[in-house]
Amino acid sequence: MGLAFTGCVSMQGSASAEAAPKKTAVVELFTSQGCKSCPKADDNFAKFADDPSVLALSFHVNYWDYMGWRDTLATQDNTDRQNAYRNSFNARMIYTPQAIINGQAEVNGRDAGAIEAQVAADKLTVPVAINRLDDGRLSIEIGAGEKPKSPVHVVLFYFRDAVTIPITEGENAGQDITYRNTVSEINTIGMWDGKPLKIELPASELKRKDVSGCAVILQETRDDNSLGRIHGAAMFKQKAPVGF
DSSP, rough: OOOOOOSEEEEOOOOOHHHHHOEEEEEEEETTTTTHHHHHHHHHHHHHHHOTTTEEEEEOOOOTGGGSSTTTTHHHHHHHHHHHHHHHTTOSSOOSEEEETTTTTEEEEOOHHHHHHHHHHHHOOOOOOEOOTTSSEEEEOOOOOOOOSSEEEEEEEEEESEEEEEEEETTTTTTTEEEOSSSEEEEEEHHHHSEEEEEEETHHHHTTTTTTTEEEEEEOOOOOSSSEEEEEEEEESSSSSSOO
8 A cells, every 4th residue: 555645735624524425334345356255245245335325345355366367456455455454353364255344343245234234333423525626626525523542544545336357267267247346546645633634636547547436534553554443434436437
């Protein structure tokens, strides 16, 4: 995950962030095209991707690539993010499909009921919005909240939705699987200290990177680089389809 603080920052108010439709939960799915247990989780995930109150992102990992099929959407950053969660939960290993809710709970991604229960039980508290300005910039507006005890990173994700991949080898050979909100790039673009914050980015980056949109989360990080609670989240999705 890179550090790409390339926007403008101001300490202006956050009325727009508070007025925007609020994301109440973040669901992260760690998945792989080469894992026979993942298609059911990918199918379940589509429900959360279509829920306007949930920020749902899928992260394709690369550690199953040796099993006969190289995941065409996997990145090392995605795998590193899952390993950071392994440290958070003091787990001995990582696996797919794994779902993480609000950075606080992990469940098997095939268990839609368990994901739904966690989404209902734990809500995000800080308003965040992403709006496109008339001059072509994206304005990320973060509201005020309780001052965090741990450092909180503003993390930007670029994603594609939806991508259909014909899998010809490996455990899922013969299947055409459509993946939703697949993360292609992760960058830390700032820090949040509980005060209102605005960050502006060029919307042209979406076209240049050939992605459907971007998402932002506010997430605690720890001294050992493990990941903690997510306090707020927002998504911006382009109306026009992108190529892939």
